Amino acid sequence: MTDTRPVLFFDSGVGGLSVLGPTRALLPHASIVYAADSAGFPYGTRSDADIAARVPALLGRLTERYHPRLIVIACNTASTIALAAVRAALDLPVVGTVPAIKPAAQQSGTRVIGVLGTPATVRQTYVDDLAARFAGDCVVLRHGSAELVKLAEAKLRGEPVEPAAYREALDGLFGQEGGGEIDIVVNACTHFPLIAQELSQAAPHPVRFIDGGPGIARRIAHLTAGQSWPETSPPGKAVFTRLGHAERALEPALSGFGLDTIEAL
Template identity: 35%
Template sequence: MQKPIGIFDSGVGGTSIWKEVAKMLPNENTIYLADSANAPYGEKSKEEILSLSIKNTEYLLNAGSKIIVVACNTATTNAIDHLRSHYDVPFIGIEPAIKPAALQTKTKKVGVLATKGTLSSSLFHNTSKLFAEGITVLEQEGKGLVELIEAGKIDSPEMRSLLATFLDPMLKENIDCLVLGCTHYPYLIPVLREMLPEHINIIDSGEAVARQTKAVLEQNNLLSDSENRPDHIFYTNADVKVLKDLVDDPTAQISSKDF
């Protein structure tokens, strides 16, 4: 069997990244860990996030992963430097797409919806400082969004009420770009499109992460040469229903497992 691309997230949200990776690299096997029992990471301390990221990484390495995608903004910003310095495989991280938002904005005002763990990280602040000079970045912690997505309540009255609370202050400040700084949040795009004015660009990192994954595999001569249908294996340490609904792939092997 060709070695898989390993992917982990604090829960089901990173499947938004998995979809982009699987689309761009259709011959690659993948193994995905949804650490839903510990979601959301954004509310945890840096030490807890690092410990969970190490646990997930070691599981994926023991499963033979040739590269690991940290499909979680909070884990990337708090743990990826440590992971890169302690393990021999390449790591692909995720950070909010401040740069493309800064390039696209006409009002010079950009909203960022992310977790507390991402917004408070030094990587986020360094990225904002580097790419958003002259741009007003309005940060909003998406407290409670991950829990609703993990519960399968993506288009629910509770979700819309919460989103309205978060979006209204940014809209009053005249943002024209909204950066989704958590891999769970792309699943909210249909709801956000209904709630936001048409001119507002919604920006996430999924396609850019898939491109970077492909580039790093090429650089390290790790691309699969198999022409067989790939295996996509998903493990969650919580109920499998929401994960199955979001993956929506009849060929995927999805099961509940302690890890």
């Protein structure tokens, strides 16, 4: 029998679409539920304690409603703070999002890499550990920008954004001592690949931006290997914890990712 259980993607907003995209490419017939905690957005400026309590509770409710086969926490902030608690609470596979510091260090020529995330992500000891394990011979410069998260959301709503806003947001990374030597930037927020072109154009010198989306997609494909899917791709569903005008404005962008139905949790 066809297994109709969905893969559940979770983020504070639409950043997880940058993980959903490559997953759709590998698993075109997968049933998808995309959940955004719009009532709690943005996570990057919330306290660790708030996120640690909020994320497991929400994913528990979502699991009860949608019965997913697998959960993807497509949010770096939520993953670095709440992944262990979610895995302990739920009896199903849970995939987190890890900043791509290891491949950045492997590919950097200057041995100076940037980590661009939310304020909550870049302050985590988890990022310290990744840098120590995989980029010990590199200078790792970090910058947390809540503004870039808002710019990504605005872009997907179809709102115009001045290029200067991207340049100003990046000044906090490239303006640091040694910032002129950065050759690779880790997009340690799933929102940022959605504005990859804008970031590349705003950078003060040519750099490469990398993220973990394709690797996460491969992990999802591996964990679901051998499982059945519907013969045709079913309509995807987007779920918001607060469904208002701002969320409705995302409908065209969501449809482009195969999410044709929108509802409130």
